[in-house]
Amino acid sequence: MGVQTTRYDDSDVKSIVEYAKKLVNSTLRKETDAKSSESNKVRVKGKFGQYLEKYYFGINNNSKSRPDFEKVNLELKSTPMKRLKHGGYSIKERLVLNMIDYNSIVDETWEHSHFLSKNELILLVIYLFEQEKDFLDFLIKYVHLLKIEGTDREIIRQDWNAIVNKIREGKAHELSEGDTFYLGACRKGWKEAPVKYTHGGDIPAKKRAFSFKQNYMNSLLKQLKDSESLVKDVSELKKKGIQDIVDDRLAPFKGLEVSAVEKRLEIRLNNKAKNYYEMLARRMMGVSAKKIDEFEKADITMKIIRLKSSGMPKESMSFKAFDFKEVAEQSWDESEFSDQIENKFFFVVFQINKDESVTFEKSFFWTMPLSDRKEAEKVWKKTQKIIREGVKITRKDGKNFNNLPGSKESPVAHVRPHGQDSRDVLKLPDGRKMTKQCFWFNQGYIKEVVANHKD
Incomplete structure (x- = not known):
């Protein structure tokens, strides 16, 4: 050479x-x-x-x-x-x-x-x-x-x-x-x-x-070391794309309870850990590190969805806590939430069974439709307006309540606390302190996204 x-x-x-x-x-x-x-x-x-x-x-x-x-x-x-x-x-x-x-x-x-x-x-x-x-x-x-x-x-x-x-x-x-x-x-x-x-x-x-x-x-x-490549041999990419490779890696685990998945992978994870399902999903894809190189480079956000027997997600889907002052001063196009929802998502879906066991259901890549991004923009702009005008905080039965957009005000997104507890706060533009908040996708919206996806 x-x-x-x-x-x-x-x-x-x-x-x-x-x-x-x-x-x-x-x-x-x-x-x-x-x-x-x-x-x-x-x-x-x-x-x-x-x-x-x-x-x-x-x-x-x-x-x-x-x-x-x-x-x-x-x-x-x-x-x-x-x-x-x-x-x-x-x-x-x-x-x-x-x-x-x-x-x-x-x-x-x-x-x-x-x-x-x-x-x-x-x-x-x-x-x-x-x-x-x-x-x-x-x-x-x-x-x-x-x-x-x-x-x-x-x-x-x-x-x-x-x-x-x-x-x-x-x-x-x-x-x-x-x-x-x-x-x-x-x-x-x-x-x-x-x-x-x-x-x-x-x-x-x-x-x-x-x-x-x-x-x-x-x-x-x-x-x-916290990051690891999904594709170990570049020749694999010459035959199929990343989405197909991911599908192939996860296909053998469909319908298996998580304990059976661990057994097949010959691993033992802490199922009490907050990030247990994220760790399990990465292991199913052949990655043991905290991050997947290809996802990081492509700005793909992996999210875990756990469905109750009704098909409703166990919880809404959260994003990073936002800075009140930044939201007040930015335009929508400059905002972090706008960037987050414009990128590709990778959803890994688990089903919670009646006996409380959990089964791997399916996974899929997803890009938020423009019409839904427009709806999320409305929620963000309303949030900005309220922050600029001054968030109204009231106290009832020992709890604080505010007038930021709730889950009933939009079919797509809402705002609610993201702090560890009431002491996890950030300053508002007017100097007051408030529990950290973040944008969330509504449970009902996630249910609809999962239901509409067909393998």
């Missing part, structure tokens, strides 16, 4: 990531023609990353200051994970980023820092380190696009400033990874002599590099 140069578009992040993901569950030996010059017992630190760059992506090994995929400001990094004695995995070491130049960094700002320009977007390849194997045979477990954003970005910015301020104060020699939270200043080239720098006077400092701490990387690994 040789050095790869035409398998992806280096001006398109999506193309690069898609090409990288072909490595998952494979090895560099299988995916390239690279040959290791080391014996199985000898390891050169960084060799995996060098071969990944050169033989798979066609990037000549370098230490340039710009990101590896310069056209899209994307840096390529690889890091090992290890198998733990008690089972499970953890990241083997911190992720080393770029060297710290003590002289030039003191003139940088966070927004225009060399660190941010090089590492804001990272294509991360995680492989399983196994002592007895040649590095070309290390199994690649995950490929992840890591972007410094959200709350992590703010914490990393604070860490960067803490490190740089210490250098400005002439205390680079005192830098410690204990100074910061996510972003560390790790020692690099520890055998080399300390170097003098402008702000340090006569006191030299050991060379250091920015790095993401090992625990930070382990938290990322945990997030990745």
Whole structure:
């Protein structure tokens, strides 16, 4: 296969990531023609990353200051994970980023820092380190696009400033990874002599590099492990689509009581757990993680429906609690509820029998009809109007009641509490506090949706 140069578009992040993901569950030996010059017992630190760059992506090994995929400001990094004695995995070491130049960094700002320009977007390849194997045979477990954003970005910015301020104060020699939270200043080239720098006077400092701490990387690994692909072999997708694959996975369980489903799967779940039926549904589809990759990428929301003998769902269907101030200020098209109901749903239906046993009934993908979305929009707009004008809260028989849209005001949706208890509150625009609320699909509406779906 040789050095790869035409398998992806280096001006398109999506193309690069898609090409990288072909490595998952494979090895560099299988995916390239690279040959290791080391014996199985000898390891050169960084060799995996060098071969990944050169033989798979066609990037000549370098230490340039710009990101590896310069056209899209994307840096390529690889890091090992290890198998733990008690089972499970953890990241083997911190992720080393770029060297710290003590002289030039003191003139940088966070927004225009060399660190941010090089590492804001990272294509991360995680492989399983196994002592007895040649590095070309290390199994690649995950490929992840890591972007410094959200709350992590703010914490990393604070860490960067803490490190740089210490250098400005002439205390680079005192830098410690204990100074910061996510972003560390790790020692690099520890055998080399300390170097003098402008702000340090006569006191030299050991060379250091920015790095993401090992625990930070382990938290990322945990997030990745919480998600699992439904399709284990891409060739399966060449024969049928995701919906057909899901149908085929669940078909053998139709009509079985949940205890029989567990027995067939040779598993034992906690049937008292709040998410028991979600866990069981994922296991029936061959996924043991908390999330299904394909569902996550396609914005498919899985919902469990339990039907009483009358065909009425045991409960209404809830969505995420909303922020009162956001609803008051947003337009319908900007709202989270609008996004939620426009995406595809996957309903897994269980039947509660007269003897209280529960049977898997059916499952189906569903998209909310436009006319019903229009009805839900009316409920949302009425909710917005009431919040803007001031929610009326009354107390009767020790309970609080409000004038937000109830289940009798629309055939589709309503609003009611979503808090854990009366202490789980959010502020209204007028400053008062109120129990968290969310939008719900009415029981009757869900009954109609299920009844109208024919296998």
